[in-house]
Amino acid sequence: MAYGYAADAVDEYLRLGESTAILCWENFTDRIIQLFGDEYLRKPTREDLQRLLHNGEMRGFPGMIGSIDCMHWEWKNCPTAWKDQYTCGAGKPTIVLEAVASQDIWIWHAFFGPPGTLNDINVLDRSSVFDDLLQGRAPKVQYSVNGHRYHLPYYLTYGIYPK
Incomplete structure (x- = not known):
């Protein structure tokens, strides 16, 4: 994941399993693309x-x-x-x-x-x-x-x- 952490590296700290962490990351990136993709994530x-x-x-x-x-x-x-x-x-x-x-x-x-x-x-x-x-x-x-x-x-x- 971002910053070089494995998806299961935060299990104990956040009390999230690897699959939940990956799902959260996917939802986050999908939302960033949805919000900013048309304006910023493209060629001129x-x-x-x-x-x-x-x-x-x-x-x-x-x-x-x-x-x-x-x-x-x-x-x-x-x-x-x-x-x-x-x-x-x-x-x-x-x-x-x-x-x-x-x-x-x-x-x-x-x-x-x-x-x-x-x-x-x-x-x-x-x-x-x-x-x-x-x-x-x-x-x-x-x-x-x-x-x-x-x-x-x-x-x-x-x-x-x-x-």
């Missing part, structure tokens, strides 16, 4: 894309459709057998979250769970964030920067990626 629509592009251009970033970054969350209860593959430079096991967000903090892409030993570039290789681009389904845009014409949108990053 054509209208969303136009809004994202407009907001980026107003902030001096024509063609930008969001900011992308990865973060490492410490996994306190990582199983001993998995600790090596999930341990990064900090010496603690972590799980990676890759997200794309707009300036209004609408997170419209999330990729969660690869081993913490991966750096941001390795995570991008495993994530689906560029699938539309690779399969020729990326949205077509038109913008110019320093006299060069561009036809594909981009994500703003913080400068660690190779040029």
Whole structure:
């Protein structure tokens, strides 16, 4: 379950059986999807894309459709057998979250769970964030920067990626 706990790890504390804990978790996730799925748990629509592009251009970033970054969350209860593959430079096991967000903090892409030993570039290789681009389904845009014409949108990053 979330945070690396087995479903039966809370039996004694909560006085719930494994099957009840799993059912509660399923009901919780179903409700989150029901409440927020139509607005947040999806790719941008054509209208969303136009809004994202407009907001980026107003902030001096024509063609930008969001900011992308990865973060490492410490996994306190990582199983001993998995600790090596999930341990990064900090010496603690972590799980990676890759997200794309707009300036209004609408997170419209999330990729969660690869081993913490991966750096941001390795995570991008495993994530689906560029699938539309690779399969020729990326949205077509038109913008110019320093006299060069561009036809594909981009994500703003913080400068660690190779040029």
